[in-house]
Amino acid sequence: MNIEPTTPTAKNPPEQFAGDVWVDPIAAPHEGDQRMTVALVRFAPGARTAWHSHARGQYLRVTAGVARFGDRDGTIIEVHPGQTLYTPPGQDHWHAAAPGCFMEHIAMLESADDPAGTTTWKEHITDDEYEGRA
Template identity: 75%
Template sequence: MNIEPARPTTKNPPEQFAGDVWVDPIIAPRDGDQRATLARVRFAPGARTAWHSHARGQFLHVTAGIARFGTRDGEIVELHAGDTLYTPPGQEHWHASAQGTFMEHLALLELADDPATTTVWAEHVTDAEFEGGAR
């Protein structure tokens, strides 16, 4: 058994996020047999990720506020506290806080065999894509 040390809150980089987004790491792999990562991520109103995908998929569990999630086919879903979303391996998507409200979610994913390919980042989400006007 081991008590894991707390890790500091960090602000996510502007190359991958628009607006203010903070991450609190909760768990990270400790050795070669462990793959799971878990973080609490907090988004200021209207803040969002860039387009990205995960090699092994991702679970996102909303703990506060209203979340918006979008896919390349133009689908946008809104989730509320208590809702969980799964994005399958390789699916390009984005996540965000709805306008006018903070949002917090837990993000759970597994590292890829090559950790550098766990998350593949792409371009920023446009305002039209965020609002649901671009398909």
């Protein structure tokens, strides 16, 4: 057993996120057969991810604020603290803080067989998509 080393909070890259978004890693694989990655992610009001998908799906547990999640058919789901959203493998989606409030969630996912293929990043969402007008 060991206490994991603390990793400094990092700001997520603008190629994949719009607005201010920070990540604190919680868990990452140590052994070759391990796949689980967990992180605490904090979004400033209105901040959002670009479109993306995960090879093995993803669980997101909202811990503070109000989250928005959208998919390609235009559905937007608001998720509140204590609720967990599951996105199945390969489904294009985005996540964001609702306007006017910070949001944080715990992101949980498994790595793909090739870790480089775990998350496929795509184009940024538009303001209309974020607002549900697309």
